[in-house]
Amino acid sequence: MARLFGTDGVRGLANGQLTAELALDLSVAAAHILTERGEFAGSSGSGRPLAVVGRDPRISGQFLEAAVVAGLASAGVDVLLLGVLPTPGVAYLTGSLGADLGVMLSASHNPMPDNGIKFLARGGVKLDDAIEIAIEKRLREEWQRPTGAEVGRVSTYDAAVADYAAHLVRTTTKPLTGIRVVLDCAEGAASDAGPKALQDAGADVTAIHAQPDGLNINDGCGSTHLENLQVAVLKDRADVGFALDGDADRCLAVDHEGNVVDGDQILAILGIAMRDNGRLKSDTVVATVMSNLGFVQAMKRAGIGVRQTKVGDRYVLEAMKASSYSLGGEQSGHVIMSDYATTGDGILTALHVLERMATTGSSLKELASVMTRLPQVLVNVPGVDKSRADEDAVLAAAVAEAEAELGDSGRVLLRPSGTEPLVRVMVEAGDAEQAQGIADRLAAVVKQQLAL
Template identity: 55%
Template structure:
């Protein structure tokens, strides 16, 4: 049987796979694991959510499950995932919960847990929660039942103040923002305005159904056009729960997570802040970033895909900067998880500090041509059935490129990624492998 938790919590179709009764049972199980850790006080949990129509239903059901097991719960309504992580650690909660499916379409939703230190739960603890799901137990009564309250205003201000403290004066810069009609819609524009930027904003009017709808970091076209049309110096696009961001330069060119990480790594090394002189990446990062870092005397370490695995490597070996090409960037000196708004503030502040164009500051990361094809409706547990074709493609590319075939940890599909010396070659090999996956692994 497949594991309940993926690389970023539990996700599925809201009210079909991720239902209110399921959320309640998951809250009960999480609380039972939490209260079984011999803590000496009444446990407290904080729940935040994104702007999906189903997020309110699921957050209240989850809260009911936690409270039924003796946990006091505070709601903070719509807030980025990293905001919940920050508040969990700073305000001494024992558990943080986020109701969100990140970059997925609005019909999906998910639940992810954060420990008292602000980090995502270890696999072992998630397995404990899964093992208790739906099992009989003795519920507390009377004063043993947890309380549920709201604390949106104070929590929102604390998180925003943290982001502002991480930035510098941005007066004189015009910055475009695409908030994906998600959790960044309120906080990101306010942070950049407080820092003095002239802010141009789109997709910051969530209606419960328009989150990630042809906008945000997974669809940056609107931001690219806006940045050019308004004469902005650069722009940022967030995803639904605002734990990632991509950038756009003044000419409308996309600046991906690899380029952002390369820029920040060089800046941190220059200031003596890059611990162990190392940048942590995933296997999805472009070879061009590895080469750019090597040329600047910065080491790179690769992990499997998923920001949780980047974080595990960072914590295990004392690194402080890492992330993913998709825009998850983790700076452990300032956050415990990827934070799209924090990343945007860091990039903008570095541009302001150097007084150069963003395009100039990232041009040293020369990306090899790369093609990524998502193949849905296939059995993602049987990738070994196409190993021969992958080996043939790798032999054809030699040392001038690479192939990565991986099952998504958050969606029912297989990702085929090819890097090559030319875009034509990358496209051709990726299409051929995608066709093979469809043929051999179709459901």
């Protein structure tokens, strides 16, 4: 049977693959596994374990929240309902409230009909693969149910947004007074927390797409649709714009001229800022193999090392933990600042980019110019045997030829998809036409050599 847990929890069509029954059963199994592993410390004050549960505004989050709460309480876990809150906010409060378990209901940047369940261990950290596998194995097992006074209690924590926003502001040291910001909240989980945090830090904030109705999350807005933000920044003559996704764990930006500033550029800005103030551990940033070569080159010029991982913020986080690095991220806008957060945090990212602008007196365009993005072409080749991608001699020769042609001015990456029968061909070069030509040529070889 295929694994339920993907790279970021359990996701699917709400009330389709992701049903109330599954949400309840997963919550019961998670409670059992973490109890047996000694993860629960009875932090609720009652001797029972404590869980916090948050969600994004999707309408399906209401019934899924009820199912999760029912599962946890029936397993003897006390539950604090956080309401609508970003994923990093749930992670923060899992730690700050001393909870034994955190649960976030969100499908991030996915369309509204989808939803997801993400479990967080003590301290607000993601569960490792072994625990997720153990939870799956325990689904729908027979168990001794607590009764009477032993069942869990359910209450609401009304200070969730205020506590989280205050935490974010405390991570900054310089007021953002005078900086005009447009913040696209994606009709999502940060529609309250995002504007509040930036305003409390001193910025002049115009919030757009900040009126979620349960149906409009990510609909033509947020980090996957930057067009409205570009228009709003130019119209308002703002200094900068930021776009979050549905659960606000990622952030992309737009400068005062409407130019997009992606996750690689943001990572470069923060890497140099943290190096300058002595907070960049080992003078190293963690990124993925999909990071633009221009980013790697810029970090080399700045004397900053780059540790590259597989694609996925969980792999970035694993590498950061292993070597105690303080900054990592992805081109998509997932940025992890481990001094302040256990996961990517879009609002935190925006605040620290703004602080760098305030500290240096530079515009975002000037800060982002530290790196030049090389033209990057990605071609997906479907219907192939991806398992042979690393073994085919003809394909290896074609890649070697392309790499020789590019020299130090570009690179080639062939990456089998983790979920589909396809191979992704990525080529970077100093010239867009050259990148496209090499990518198309390699894609043709992949199709010919790995055809099913």
